[in-house]
Every structure is written in structure tokens, then in C-alpha cells.
Amino acid sequence: MHLILFLFFGGICVAGAVNLLVQRHPINSALSLVVVMASLAGEYLLLGAEFVAAIQVIVYAGAIMVLFIFTIMLLNAGEEVRSKGSRVAAMLGVPGVMIAGVLIAWILLRHSNTAAVSMFALPGDPRAIARLLFRDFLLPFEVTSVLILIAIMGAVVLASKPEAVARPSAAEPAQREVRELVASGRER
């Protein structure tokens, strides 16, 4: 039963991921991402990480996907234009990815000492996660706030209009200086 469920969710997950890449309309891609997220939540549940599974549904399949879809709707993004990829990339990339995939699968299968875990056998409860997150991994947890802060600053900088950035008043003295220097250079 465990194995059947695992394969079921895994199959849906991979199918959703492939569909995400194949679809041409951003909304369809976003919706297949929901499928990927939800089936991943199922896999987490099978691993006995029920808290992570719940968070996966609430945060990723819920909140983040809503943001995604809002953004797509606000941008009014249309269908993608299909572009021809470079031939070199196709010739080297496709076999390369296949070799890498087969290699990793082979190694994982050869060294599989995994067995089905019964539910609640592994510490996946909120208490264990809280202990890891707020004690052992306290520093990475706190440092992540710097990361998010930088991301916000980046959005502010890169999304602002260049015209609004260039305040002539701030740069005028320097500009005049340059102009004068150019002029004096010519006279010489």
C-alpha cells in the first residue's frame, strides 16, 4: 500500500513537472506547479513528515501559488512564443541530462538500503522541527532574514523606473565638472 501510494504521488509529481515545462500559457504552467506541490506534500506525508506536508500545502500550494497566479493575471501574460533553442544545447544537453539522470538513478538504486517507514516512526512532528529550527539551526534561520531583506531591496532597485532614479539635481555638479574638463582639454 505504501509503495503504491509512493509511486502514485511520484508519478503525478513528475507528470506535473513535465506538463509545467511543456505548457505554453503561464497560467497552465502555474496550475501544474500546484499539482507538483500537492503531490510532493503527499510524499512528505508518506515519509512521516506530517508537519512539513501540511506546511507544503499551506505555504507552497496555497499562499505562494496564489501570488504566482495574481502576478500572472496582473501582468496579463500571454502565451509564450516558441523559440528555437540552440542546436548545440540540444545535441549536448539532452544526452548529458539523460546520462546524469541514469547515473544518479543507478547509484541511488545500487546503494538503496531504504525500507518503507511506518508512519510516525521518524521525528517529523512539530516539536522536533521546532527544536531543529529554533535551536540547532537558529543562526541560519536568523540569517535568512538578511537574505529576504536583500531580495526586497533588489526588487525595489530593479523595479524602479530609470527616470525616477536619475535625479539630475544630484548629478549636476559632477556633470558640469566633466563638461568643463572636456572643454579645457580641447583648449589645450
Added chain:
Amino acid sequence: MSWTTLAHAFPILLAQAQIFAAPSGAEYMRILPELVLSVFGMIIMVVDPLLDEKRSHKSLGAIGIIGALAALASTYWMAQNPGSAFWNMVRVDGFSIFFHVLVIAIAVVAILSSYEYMAVQRIRAGEYYGLILFGTVGMCLMSSAVELVLIFIALEISSISTYILAGFRRREASSSESSLKYFLLGSFATAFFLYGVAMMFGATGSTNIDAISNALRSGGTPALAYVAMALMFIGLGFKVASAPFHIWTPDVYEGAPAPIVGLMSTGPKAAAFAVLLRVMFEINAPGRFWVIWVSAALSMTLGNVGALVQDNIKRLLAYSSIAHAGYVLVAFAAQPELGTSAVMFYTAAYAAMNVGAFAVVSHFANAGEKYLTLEDYAGLGRRSPMLAATLTFFLMSLIGIPITGGFFGKFYIFSAALKSNLIGLTVIGLVNSAVGAYYYLRVIVSMYMSEPRREVPVMPTPPAMGFAIGLCALATLYLGVLPGRVLDYATQSASQLLHGITVSGSLINYSNNPER
């Protein structure tokens, strides 16, 4: 519940309280530079909206410099408290102190060389200095983290801040291109690193560097560990711009603001090399030899050959930085005891000369970064002798001519390689150095022996920029004349870092070196 059971329970409760005790003051001292940098980054963000636009360039730059200098000073208190902190997340040892000082010094010089540049280029200063300081937090943490999860987050902080900084010339399409390209390819590379971390967890059951190293030493090497190592090398190889993960470098360097190129070709690179040293040598990564060998040989060759045909000085220096990443990787193929100190010395020497070279380039490029081709440098030797002389000095250091830091950097790397019997790699490296001399000399020849074809204005060097260039020149000269002190420190901290390896005996048997 009776009193006796309570009495029995009390010590247990107390013990639990002990486990959950807050970190001690000494532990905060071990991340003091990071704290100082973050605080000053936030001060800049708070002060920015309060300031008049006209003055904000100078005053925000001043806060940035003060913050970076305060962080540099705070490494002293950090160094007084060696040890690990926050449940074995970071470790303060000679190695991390070395990279802290290096990375923060790079940030100081980068801010100094941006001080007037920002006004000349008419770039809004607010987030710029904040991002430099926050990015430095990431780089510092990369050098002291001994936990792959923290290393990943720190790597992201340093990378994302550089992606954004690359796009700061908002009116130039090339800058946006640079930022976007760097972001997309960089995220792709980070995914490889993260996948490698996950695989390493699968192979050893831990993400702590010491625990991984112990697991690999005692329990043999599972095949999964090789895959993990390879994936992590792809991620880090991208960050240090080593071939075959170097394609992004010229385009990104061409579009980004020149002082930022000086920063991102040295700071995040030095931090990524620090991570690579911990991952490769402290973990004693399995099967690393040929991977590094091939990547080093490719980086040196592709970088130098690519630079030969460049006319844009930023692209030329971008290819040269690929080549220099290759030289550093040579030391990674050498024995850990010899290679580590050579890598540390080289990153310091390279930082001094490259930040200096880009400071000169950014001053000379002028408003809108118009003057970047080799032709524009024609006749600079006559019109601005000091500027031309310092640039010549930095380029000579990049070639590796004596009395410059670049000479001893290369010398230590290739002598480490020779002592480890890497004859093939050393020969490739030396041939490449000779090829590299050609394109650096092309710039020098253009400056002193060509006639200018068009009018190129040369502004007098503003004070902060001049100070930054002077600092770099002094550092390059110091490393070239008196390398002993820095090298001794590097050697000491390297043996501290590799203590586990030297005690338990090298697992890789270098007498069976496949190249020999």
C-alpha cells in the same frame, strides 16, 4: 504528584533548560563582524529616505565606509574568541579570520572606489552601499560556516546581492542584461550546489562538515558521496568562474558597474574559494583530483586564449579572472597541506591587484562608462602618468612579475603543485602565464606607445578613488616585497584547518598520484 517525584524531576527539568540555554556572549562575539555589517546596512536603509538627494551620495558612502571599517576592527574581538558558536554552525579559527579580514577589506576598497563614481554615473546611492554591506555579511559567513545549510544561505546572500549590484546602471541595457544573465545562470548553479548538499546528507546523514568528514573517513565512501561532491563542485565552480562554468563572466563583467566588478571578481570569489577549501580539504572530498585537474587546465587555457582577442578592457579582465581562477584551482589539486596556504595567499594577492585595476578602470571610464576600449587607453601614460603607472603596476602583478603580490601568489601555487608532483598541470600553468603576459602587455603598450585616435578626457583623480587605488597598490607591493608574514599566517591557519587530516593521515595517497 508527590514531592519526591518532583524532586527527582527537577534536575531533569534543569538539564532541559540547560540544553535550551541561549547562546553565550562569546558566541555573539564570534559573529561580531557580521552583526556590525548588518547593523550598518540597516542604518543606511533608515537614513537614506531622510537625506536630501544631493548630499546622499557622500553621506551614505561615508556611513558605508565607517560600517566596513568598524566591521574590520571588530574582527579583532572575533579573533580573541576562537571556537565554534550557535550549536556548531560557525567556527572562528585562523582560516575564517583570514578570510573575514580579506573580504571586509575588499568591501572597504570597493566602497571607497564607488564614493565619487556614483555621482559621476548618476546612480542612486541608497541601496547600493546597503547591498555591499549585506553582501559582505554573506561572504563573511561563508568563510566561517561549518554547516552546509548555513553555507548555502550565506552563498545566496552574497550571490543575490551581487546579482542586484550588477544591474545598478539602470539606464544601460547592458547592465540589465548583465544582472539578468548572472541571476538566471547563478540560480541554476546554486540549485546544483543545493542538490549536492542534499545528496551529501543522503550519503552521510549529516550536513555538518566535521560529521561528514568523520562519516566518510570511518564508514568508507558511498557512491552517492561522489555525486554530491560533483554537484557541489559545479555550484562552487560557477561562483569562482572556473571553466567549463565560466561562460557568463565576460558579459556580466562588461555590463556591471566597474567598482562592483572589482568587488565581485574578488570578494565572493575569495569566499567561494574558502568554502571550496573547507569542502574539498576539510571533508577530504572523494574523487576530487581529476575533476579539479581538468577544470584548472581548462580555466587557465580558455581564460588566457579568450583574453587575447578582447578589445574591451572589462572583458579582457573578465577572461583574465577566469584564468586566475584556474591558477588557484591548481593549488586545489596539490596536497592539502601545501595547497591551502597557497590558495589563501593567492586570493589575497589577486584581490589587491584586481580591485586596484578595476578602480583605475572605473575612474578612467568616466560618465556612462564610455571609455573602455584599448584604443581609449592610448597615450594615457603621457596625460595621466600616475594613473597609468599604477595600472601598469597592477597589470604587472597580474602577469606575475617580481616585487608584486602576483609573483609570489603564482610562485607558491606552482611550487605547491611541483611538490605534489603535478608536473603536467604546472607546465600548462606556466605556458599559460606566458600567453597571459601578452594581453596584459598589450594594455601597457597601448598606454605608453600608441597615439590617441580620439579625445578622451581624463579627470583628476578624486581623493577617495585615489586613496582606494593607493591602498591596493600598497597591498600589492607589500605582498610582493614582504610576503612572509601573510604566508606564515596562511600556513599556520591552514594546518589548523587541516588538523584532522594531518593527525589521521592523508587518505589520498599522493605517492600513487595518477599523474606521476
